[in-house]
Amino acid sequence: MSELEFRVAIRDALAEELERDESVLFFGEDVAAEQGGVFAVTPGLQERFGANRVFDTPISELALAGAAFGAAATGTRPVIEIMFGDFMALPMDSLVNQAAKLWFVSNEQGSAPLVIRSAVGAGGRFGAMHSQNPGTWLQGIPGLKVVAPSSPADAKGLLKSAIRDDNPVIFLEHKRLYSIKGPEPDSETVPLEEAAVVREGGDLTIVSISKGVRDALQAADTLAGDGLEIEVIDLRALRPLDLATVLTSVAKTNRVLAVEEGPRVGGWATGLLGSIAEQGLHDLDDAWIVATEETPIPYSPSLEDEFLPNAETIVESVRARLRTGVETGA
Amino acid sequence: MSARPAQETERAPEPAGLEREHDPGAFLDAYARMVLIREFEQAIHRLFLKGEVHGTTHLSAGQEAVPVGVCMALDADDYVSGTYRGHGHALAKGTAPEALAAEMLGRASGVCGGRAGSMNVVDLEHGLVGCFGIVGGSIAAATGAALSARRQGRVSVAFFGDGATNQAYFHECLNFARVLELPVVYVCENNFYGEFTPMENVTAGGEIAARAGAYKIPFTVVDGNDLWAVRDAATEAVERARSEGGPTLLECQTYRHYGHSKSDPAKYRPDDELERWLARDPLTIARERLLADGIGEDEVTAVETEGREEMERATQAALAAPYPDPRERPGSEFSG
Ligand SMILES: Cc1ncc(C[n+]2csc(CCOP(=O)(O)OP(=O)(O)O)c2C)c(N)n1
Ligand SMILES: [Mg+2]
Numbered sequence: 006m007s008e009l010e011f012r013v014a015i016r017d018a019l020a021e022e023l024e025r026d027e028s029v030l031f032f033g034e035d036v037a038a039e040q041g042g043v044f045a046v047t048p049g050l051q052e053r054f055g056a057n058r059v060f061d062t063p064i065s066e067l068a069l070a071g072a073a074f075g076a077a078a079t080g081t082r083p084v085i086e087i088m089f090g091d092f093m094a095l096p097m098d099s100l101v102n103q104a105a106k107l108w109f110v111s112n113e114q115g116s117a118p119l120v121i122r123s124a125v126g127a128g129g130r131f132g133a134m135h136s137q138n139p140g141t142w143l144q145g146i147p148g149l150k151v152v153a154p155s156s157p158a159d160a161k162g163l164l165k166s167a168i169r170d171d172n173p174v175i176f177l178e179h180k181r182l183y184s185i186k187g188p189e190p191d192s193e194t195v196p197l198e199e200a201a202v203v204r205e206g207g208d209l210t211i212v213s214i215s216k217g218v219r220d221a222l223q224a225a226d227t228l229a230g231d232g233l234e235i236e237v238i239d240l241r242a243l244r245p246l247d248l249a250t251v252l253t254s255v256a257k258t259n260r261v262l263a264v265e266e267g268p269r270v271g272g273w274a275t276g277l278l279g280s281i282a283e284q285g286l287h288d289l290d291d292a293w294i295v296a297t298e299e300t301p302i303p304y305s306p307s308l309e310d311e312f313l314p315n316a317e318t319i320v321e322s323v324r325a326r327l328r329t330g331v332e333t334g335a
Numbered sequence: 336m337s338a339r340p341a342q343e344t345e346r347a348p349e350p351a352g353l354e355r356e357h358d359p360g361a362f363l364d365a366y367a368r369m370v371l372i373r374e375f376e377q378a379i380h381r382l383f384l385k386g387e388v389h390g391t392t393h394l395s396a397g398q399e400a401v402p403v404g405v406c407m408a409l410d411a412d413d414y415v416s417g418t419y420r421g422h423g424h425a426l427a428k429g430t431a432p433e434a435l436a437a438e439m440l441g442r443a444s445g446v447c448g449g450r451a452g453s454m455n456v457v458d459l460e461h462g463l464v465g466c467f468g469i470v471g472g473s474i475a476a477a478t479g480a481a482l483s484a485r486r487q488g489r490v491s492v493a494f495f496g497d498g499a500t501n502q503a504y505f506h507e508c509l510n511f512a513r514v515l516e517l518p519v520v521y522v523c524e525n526n527f528y529g530e531f532t533p534m535e536n537v538t539a540g541g542e543i544a545a546r547a548g549a550y551k552i553p554f555t556v557v558d559g560n561d562l563w564a565v566r567d568a569a570t571e572a573v574e575r576a577r578s579e580g581g582p583t584l585l586e587c588q589t590y591r592h593y594g595h596s597k598s599d600p601a602k603y604r605p606d607d608e609l610e611r612w613l614a615r616d617p618l619t620i621a622r623e624r625l626l627a628d629g630i631g632e633d634e635v636t637a638v639e640t641e642g643r644e645e646m647e648r649a650t651q652a653a654l655a656a657p658y659p660d661p662r663e664r665p666g667s668e669f670s671g
Contacts, residue, residue, distance in 0.1 A: 071472070071474070072508075075475060111447055171670040172669045
């Protein structure tokens with residue numbers, strides 16, 4: 006069976022949607038250049054679809070997002086790229102006050118069908134301003150969908166769904182995933198609002214998203230050697246949040262660990278545990294989080310490696326927690 | 336390309352086929368819109384004092400010639416974006432006064448069902464992409480709408496204030512629009528104040544229109560209280576946009592008669608300033624010009640009476656409309 010590379014999955018999804026629907030445009034910084042962006046995701050698209058539909062823009066993230074909004078409100082389906090997730094602070098006004106609000110505030114006259122792709126996540130020694138995960142910043146905004154795939158097949162299917170969706174979708178691509186390979190998708194699209202149970206087990210539920218899902222799957226393999234059956238849930242989207250799938254799993258396993266590549270305070274994992282407590286307390290024997298320190302992301306390999314959750318830290322945390330039954334700390 | 340002095344960009348060659356003769360009938364209709372906007376703002380002011388309009392509201396009385404003159408140059412399916420001082424933007428583009436008044440009153444029959452209020456009106460049917468409570472937001476919305484407009488043979492217009500020209504939105508979008516040659520007209524309503532702060536205190540260089548020169552965008556300073564001047568400048572800019580000539584910046588100099596918002600008595604204005612601008616009331620200027628152009632006094636008066644009556648009907652209808660019932664229609668987060 007042929008294997009699909011994550012970055013190619015994204016390129017293919019874009020190309021297929023540009024092909025399928027004339028109203029789709031794709032623009033951003035350096036995306037049309039020969040290299041196809043700094044992560045070489047989109048080479049060849051301008052050659053194929055022309056400079057009217059795929060083009061480079063000035064380094065103006067606010068104008069980029071604002072232009073996407075105005076275009077989306079008037080019959081176009083723009084896909085834009087914000088080069089690094091950290092830069093998402095700049096277009097925030099347009100995302101929060103324009104794109105996210107059009108549908109509701111206009112009394113449902115229309116919506117803003119746009120997609121913002123962005124490379125996120127740490128582990129590449131990019132330092133504090135090129136490594137963050139803005140998913141949590143954006144999770145609390147009604148009207149925005151926040152999606153982050155964990156596999157090539159999902160990257161393709163979710164991006165296609167995002168482009169076809171009538172709402173603004175933030176599509177977060179983890180840099181550490183771009184070069185991974187995986188099976189081709191078995192369906193044309195993947196729904197944005199359904200979490201996936203990517204491994205079944207009865208002893209503990211591990212919930213994560215994006216690269217964290219791969220770490221959790223790896224950890225589950227190791228823990229199987231301890232005799233533990235781990236269920237792994239890929240949220241796929243932070244908003245809308247598929248709490249039902251998580252609650253169903255917790256009802257079975259009675260224990261949940263949420264793994265977030267980001268700080269615990271104000272993070273999506275903390276919020277998720279709150280919701281599980283609120284709606285599933287009777288099913289719950291234990292609930293905890295593996296997250297990062299409450300500092301900016303450090304640069305040096307020794308510091309960054311210590312800072313980030315990974316398969317090993319998940320394994321250690323599960324072993325410590327299930328053995329002692331007490332909080333193991335951050 | 337060598338740098339050109341600002342004056343040269345100011346007057347770009349006139350696009351072929353631009354008709355400059357003034358049809359008095361069209362200007363009488365436009366005057367009727369201006370009267371309606373003035374009546375609307377006065378009605379909203381009264382309703383605010385009665386507690387029927389909630390929160391805050393920003394009135395545009397005194398600035399009517401700008402949106403009306405600009406919209407004279409537009410087709411019905413062209414796009415505009417406006418500001419929180421946006422009642423005139425909506426009415427000039429075609430929003431029904433009753434639906435707009437009902438929106439101010441938070442009623443179910445409002446153009447946005449009472450969800451938007453005074454500052455955030457959207458009327459997609461009339462090409463109003465939105466009014467934005469964030470200073471500068473309208474600039475981006477129209478820039479983006481121009482991406483669609485370019486594919487649809489349309490034009491897009493952004494209305495914004497003098498204060499907005501110090502926002503990143505302004506500079507990023509002007510550069511963006513020139514680079515991409517977008518069919519957009521940037522219309523700055525320079526009323527010489529941002530809230531309580533005089534424009535010249537916070538605007539480096541003291542000039543707004545000239546900023547476009549740095550982006551090689553044609554620009555014009557327009558007497559924003561003269562409907563004819565606004566319409567002419569807008570017509571030229573819109574023709575340029577339609578004929579793939581790219582963006583234009585119009586700085587329309589005008590004045591708001593009321594304070595910034597309902598809570599502002601505007602004590603910061605120097606003595607006589609308001610009086611001097613009232614003497615140049617855009618409605619008075621338009622009225623005199625219409626009479627001079629041969630429109631009868633009776634026709635002008637008839638239009639004024641009709642505007643008053645239309646607004647009165649709109650107000651009564653809006654007041655009679657029910658408030659939206661949150662249980663009946665709670666609203667959904669997402670489309671689809
Ligand atoms: C981003 C942002 N900053 C500040 C404000 C508060 N504010 C509302 S209107 C205004 C003045 C804007 O002046 P100008 O652009 O000249 O428009 P005008 O009100 O004069 O029409 C300010 C500061 C805001 N709404 N948005
Ligand atoms: Mg002003």
